[in-house]
Amino acid sequence: MVEHYTLGRKIFVGANYTVLAVLSLLCLVPLIHVLAVSFSSSQAATAGLVKLWPVDFTISSYKFVLAKPAFLTSIGVTLTRVAIGLTINMALTVLVAYPLSKEVGKFPYRTLYVWIFVVTMLFYGGLIPQYMIVKYTGIMDSIWALVLPGAVPVFNVVLLLNFFRGLPKELEEAAFIDGAGHWTTLWRIMVPLSAPALATLTLFATVGHWNAWFDGLIFMNSPDHYPLQSYLQTVVINRDLSLVSSADMKSLAEVSDRTAKAAQIFLGALPILLVYPFLQRFFMKGIVLGSVKG
Amino acid sequence: MLRNLKSPYWPLHLMLLPGLILVLIYSYGPMVGIVIAFQKFMPAKGGLFASDWTGLANFRYVLDMPDSMRVLNNTIIIALFKIVVGLIIPITVSLLLNEVRKELFKRGVQTLIYLPHFLSWIILGGILIDILSPSSGIVNQFLGLFGVKSIYFLGDNSWFRPVLVLSDVWKEFGFNTIVYLAALTGINPSLYEAAIVDGAGRWKQTLNVTLPGMMPIIVLTMTLALGNVLNAGFDQVFNLYSPQVYETGDIIDTFVYRIGLVDAQYGVATAVGLFKSVVSFTFISVSYYLAYRFANYRIF
Numbered sequence: 190m191v192e193h194y195t196l197g198r199k200i201f202v203g204a205n206y207t208v209l210a211v212l213s214l215l216c217l218v219p220l221i222h223v224l225a226v227s228f229s230s231s232q233a234a235t236a237g238l239v240k241l242w243p244v245d246f247t248i249s250s251y252k253f254v255l256a257k258p259a260f261l262t263s264i265g266v267t268l269t270r271v272a273i274g275l276t277i278n279m280a281l282t283v284l285v286a287y288p289l290s291k292e293v294g295k296f297p298y299r300t301l302y303v304w305i306f307v308v309t310m311l312f313y314g315g316l317i318p319q320y321m322i323v324k325y326t327g328i329m330d331s332i333w334a335l336v337l338p339g340a341v342p343v344f345n346v347v348l349l350l351n352f353f354r355g356l357p358k359e360l361e362e363a364a365f366i367d368g369a370g371h372w373t374t375l376w377r378i379m380v381p382l383s384a385p386a387l388a389t390l391t392l393f394a395t396v397g398h399w400n401a402w403f404d405g406l407i408f409m410n411s412p413d414h415y416p417l418q419s420y421l422q423t424v425v426i427n428r429d430l431s432l433v434s435s436a437d438m439k440s441l442a443e444v445s446d447r448t449a450k451a452a453q454i455f456l457g458a459l460p461i462l463l464v465y466p467f468l469q470r471f472f473m474k475g476i477v478l479g480s481v482k483g
Numbered sequence: 484m485l486r487n488l489k490s491p492y493w494p495l496h497l498m499l500l501p502g503l504i505l506v507l508i509y510s511y512g513p514m515v516g517i518v519i520a521f522q523k524f525m526p527a528k529g530g531l532f533a534s535d536w537t538g539l540a541n542f543r544y545v546l547d548m549p550d551s552m553r554v555l556n557n558t559i560i561i562a563l564f565k566i567v568v569g570l571i572i573p574i575t576v577s578l579l580l581n582e583v584r585k586e587l588f589k590r591g592v593q594t595l596i597y598l599p600h601f602l603s604w605i606i607l608g609g610i611l612i613d614i615l616s617p618s619s620g621i622v623n624q625f626l627g628l629f630g631v632k633s634i635y636f637l638g639d640n641s642w643f644r645p646v647l648v649l650s651d652v653w654k655e656f657g658f659n660t661i662v663y664l665a666a667l668t669g670i671n672p673s674l675y676e677a678a679i680v681d682g683a684g685r686w687k688q689t690l691n692v693t694l695p696g697m698m699p700i701i702v703l704t705m706t707l708a709l710g711n712v713l714n715a716g717f718d719q720v721f722n723l724y725s726p727q728v729y730e731t732g733d734i735i736d737t738f739v740y741r742i743g744l745v746d747a748q749y750g751v752a753t754a755v756g757l758f759k760s761v762v763s764f765t766f767i768s769v770s771y772y773l774a775y776r777f778a779n780y781r782i783f
Contacts, residue, residue: 198685205579206588212576213595216657219610220598222621226613237619285502288495296495302503309506311771312764314513315756316736317743321519321531322512338509341502371494400603403718407744418605425609426722447619454609461601468601469594 220458227251227452231445250452253444260453262413263420266332266405270416271398274336278345278394279387286346287375290353310343323408334408335401335416342397345390352386353379389471392464399460421457425450520753541754550729550738551755557644558734561715564648566708572656574701577663578689596657608722611650612637643728650723651716662700670696703778710767713759735759 194202221241226234230245238244254260285306293299314322319338328334356379364374380387405419412423515531520541522534545551576596583589599607614621615636623633636642674692683691717736724732735755743752774780 201685202582205582209576209579209583209588209592213592215653216595216599219614223610223613235619237621237624240621281502281505284498288498291495296492298492298496302499305503306506309510311767312514313760314510314516315753315760316739317749317753317756318513318516318519319509320744321516321526321749322509324526325512325530326508337505340505340509343506371498375498396601400601400605402603402605403721418603421605421609422722426605426612447613450609451613454606454613457609458602458606465598465601469597 223451224455227448227455229448231448234448234451235445250444250448251456253449254452254456259413259420260417263415263417266414267399267417269332270335270401271395273332274339274398275391275394277336277340278342278398279391281341282345282349282390282394283375283380283387285341286349286353287371287379289346290350306341306343306346309341320407329408330410330414335404336398338404342390342394345394349383349386349390352383356382385471392468392471395464396461396468417457421453425453517753517757519749520757522750524749524753526749537750541750542758544751545754545758550733553730554733554735554738557731558713558715561644561647561720561732561734562712564644565651565716566711568648568652569655569659570701570705570708572652573659574663574697576656577660577667578693580660580664581667581693582685593657593660596660598657599654600658602654604718604722607650607654608719611646611723615646637723638725638727640728640731643724643732647716647719647723647732651719654719662704663697666697666700667693699778703774703780706770706774706778709770709773710763712766713763 218241222239225241225243226239227250228243228246228248229239230247230249233239233244288296289299289303289306291299323329323334323338326337328337360378360382361374364378369377400418401416402418402422405414405416406422409415409419412420415423518531519534521536521538523537523540524534528534580589580592583592615623617623617633617635617638622636623631626634634642636646670693674696675688678688678692713735715734715736717734717740720732720734720737721740724737736759739752739756739759742748742755771780
C-alpha cells in the first residue's frame, strides 16, 4: 500500500528520522573519538587536534599498553574470573530455577525457598557487613572473593524459572511416566529446551563479570590481583601515579597520558563490542522480557 | 527423618542446597552483620559479636555529622531526576521508533542506542573524563566554536548533577526502550483500523490508541522505579566525582564507602548503610505490592 503523506506528515517523518539519527550518533561518536585519540600521536592528542579520525596515525599507545605487565596480568585475572564465575553462576541458576519452577502442589517447600531467594533481591545487608563476611570466610585477596558473593544471580534465576514454567507441562509428565527422575528431566528435557534462554543468561553473566570492578577494588589487597576493570579504574579514572613505574614515565614522552588512557579504554570495551552482535540478536527477540509480565 | 529421606522431594532439596548455602553465607550473613551498626566495632577483636555494644550511638553520631543531610539531599535529588528523565526519554524514543517504516533504519538505531548499556562505568567514565575535559575535551572544543568559555563539567558544582543525570540517561535510554517497544507491538492492530475509520489522523491515533495501550507498562515501570529513590548510581558517581563536587554529588553509597572502607569507621558506615537498606526495602516492597495489586505483576 502506498501511503500518501500530507505535508505535515512529511515534515514529521523527516524530523523523526533526523532526531533518531542524532540520538544514535550521540551513542557512537564518543566511542569513535576515543578510538581516534588512541591511534593518534601524543602531540596531536595533547594539542587537541584529534576529532573523529586519527591524526599522525600510530599504534605506539597500544604497544605501550600491551607491554605493561600489570595490564596483561589484570586481563589474566579477568579471564579466570569469567571462567570460574560463569560456570558457578550458570550451574546454580539452573539448579535453583528448576525446583522453584515447580507448582506448590508438586513441591510444597517451593514457597519457602522462593522467599529465601527473593528476599536477597529486596534487602541488602550493606557494604561493611558484606566486606566483613568475605573477610571471615577467608576468601579475601583470592579469586573466590570475586565469584562467591554473587554466586547465585537471583534475577537470572527468576527469568529462567519463568521460562521453565512456560514450557509445555506434557513433556515433563511424559518423562516422569517413562521413569525419569528430577535430575534426568532437568538435564535431558528442561536444559535442552531452554537453550536460547540459557545462551542469553550466559552472555549477560559474562558481561557482568567482565564489567565488574568494585569487588576487585575492595577485596583484593594488591593491585597485581586486580581484574582488568579494577585496574582500569585505578589508571584511567583515579590517576594513581603510584601504579606508574619509572620505566612507564620515560615512554610517556612518545605516548601521552591521554592516548594511553584512550587505548586502555578501548581495549577494555573491545570484548563487549565483539560479543555485542550476539547479545543483540537475543534481546531483540525479547527473551529478556520473561520477567515483565504486566 | 527416615520418612524425609524417602520423600520424592529430596532431589529437589539437593539441587537447591549449594545455592542455598552460598546465599545464606553471602546474602544473609551480611544481614546478621548489621549488628555492627550498634557496636563500637573493632575488627581486631574478631567476630561480629566481640565488640562493645553502643546502642544507637552510631546513629546519633551520623545525625550530628554536618555532611549527612547534604548526602541524603544529593541522593534524593539525583535519583529523582534520573527516574523522571529516565522514564520520559525512553517512552518518547520508543514512540518515535514506532513511527519508522524503514526496518533497516529502525534496526540500525536500536543497535546503536542499546550499546552504552553494556559498557561499564569504568569505560564510560573514562570516555566522559576525556571528552568533558576543560583543556583538551572535544565537548569544550565544540562549545568554543560558539564562543562558549571552557566549562569544567566534572569539577563545577552547578554542572555536576546535570552531567550525572544526562550521562546516566545516555547510557540507559536505549536499552529501556525495549520494554515499551514490546508493549507497542502488543497493541491490537484493529484498534488502529477502527480509529482510521473514525477519521483519526496519526496524532489522534497516537493519543487515543498508542498511549492508552502503553499505559499499563508505563504505570508498571513508574511504580517499580519507586524502589530506586535512594539509588543515585554508585558506579557512576564514584568514577566521576572528586572532592570539589562533594557538595552536589556526594551520595549515600559513596559516603558509606569513604567513612567505612577509607576511614575505617565501620559502625558509623554500617549505620548509614542500614538506613539506606531499610528505606529502600520499604519502597521496593510497597512498589511491588502496588504493581501486584494494580497491574497484576508478579516476579515469580
